[in-house]
Amino acid sequence: MREIAIVGGGPSGAMCGERLARAGFQVTLFDEHLAWEKPCGGGLTHKAILAYPFLLDSPCPKKLVHKIELISSRAHRATMKLAEPIVIYSRTVLNGLLLDRAEAAGCRIVRRRVAHVDTEGERVRLAAGDESMTADFVVLAAGARNSLLPDTRALDRADLEITLGYFVPVQAEDIQIKFLRRFEGYIWSFPRADHLSVGICGSMSRHTSQELRRHLHTYMDSERISREGARFYSHVLPSPRPETLRARRVVGPNWALVGDAAAWVDPITGEGLFYALRSGDLLAQALIEGAPSTYPELVRAAFSTELEFATRIASKLYRGRFLGGAVTTRMIQFIHHSSTFRALMGDVFSGGQDYTSLKQRLWSQVGVTMSEVIGSLLRPKSQWTKETAASQNPQ
Secondary structure, three states: OOEEEEEOOOHHHHHHHHHHHHOOOEEEEEOOOOOOOOOOOOEEOHHHHHHOOHHHHOOOOOEEEEEEEEEOOOOOEEEEEEEEEEEEOOHHHHHHHHHHHHHHOOOEEEOOOOOEEEOOOOOEEEEEOOEEEEEOEEEEOOOOOOOOOOOOOOOOHHHEEEEEEEEEOOOOOOEEEEOOOOOOEEEEEEEOOOOEEEEEEEEOOOOOHHHHHHHHHHHHHHOOOOOOOOEEEEEEEEOOOHHHHHHOOOEOOOEEEOHHHHOOOOOOOOOOHHHHHHHHHHHHHHHHOOOHHHHHHHHHHHHHHHHHHHHHHHHHHHHOEEOOEEHHHHHHHHHHHOHHHHHHHHHHHHOOOOOOOHHHHHHHHHHHHHHHHHHHHHOOHHHHHHHHHHHHOOO
16 A cells, blocks of 8 residues: 545644655645634643644744633632643644645645545545545545545434634633533633634534523623624534444545544543544554554554543533532532642643543542542631642742
8 A cells, every 4th residue: 555545634634644655655635624723722732742742842823821720510610730731723723734744744735625435446536626536545534524434334413512612812821611510511711822712512412502602602701701803613523422432443444534533532621633643643653564454453552442431431520410519510629629639630631641540540549639628628718728829829
């Protein structure tokens, strides 16, 4: 396999194209938009930066965020100072950076929509406008709802989520996350280099776009985020069930799925960029080694087991109860009162703590956490306020 076609120029397609081109493959990447402002936060966690340091070192405009404020459905608030920053790009800038690297490596970039893919013959056939081509292998990186999926079904409504929001022409420094009552999803405010991305995500099978917009407007009004001059956006992203991740076929004799097309997104935090980059990277590795069938094994060893585990606990986090209140409310209260728990959750949000070992860490620290919570509640409020401020803003 020497001639590779890639459908989709987002992070997964661009990363795969760059690696293959550097290895000497003839790569053609098709995308009708190329670099465009995809509606999402655009945050890269510490694990993404560790895997791809150029994302931090690049001179392209970006925002380094060191604090996250969490707000419960009952308006409790807690702020976490991150040990490692979250790096936030505009998706136009990030996609442009990755596509430029792919092109510099020798990948041919074609701004055109692929309308048809045929994987039945000895060679893959693609039709893109008035251009057609054949290839030895096709990489499908065209998102969660693309209709070019061979030998596997498209994701249904129960495996998708709606995202909608605004690009607001204001500046901010910290991320803000707002949870809603018995709602599997959240509202976010992500500061980018030259604007604020404010949005909401929720299950397509459980919520309507009108409902999501009402929740978002209520939040923006309460936080005094004006919609004047803001640009509205809406998009659909994967949010797969456990059985979907387990059963989904992601590779065939001459095709493979990467990124959102393979439904690889963290169902708890909504993080997708790391999994997009990593899946494109791992598929390229399998093709370079001449063994595309090993791709699912590489992904499983790298992250898909972790994502399957996360799908099993996501509903418990968002809709569960603990000590007589919502799990998200108790989580925020514990963050507010315990520096130990605050550090743990900071690692979760920055990508430094995996889910499979999270339970063990929680139990190992439960005594210290509860002691800190009780001690904080018993101390005078003025003393607690000073100690909390000192722990969140160390010299």
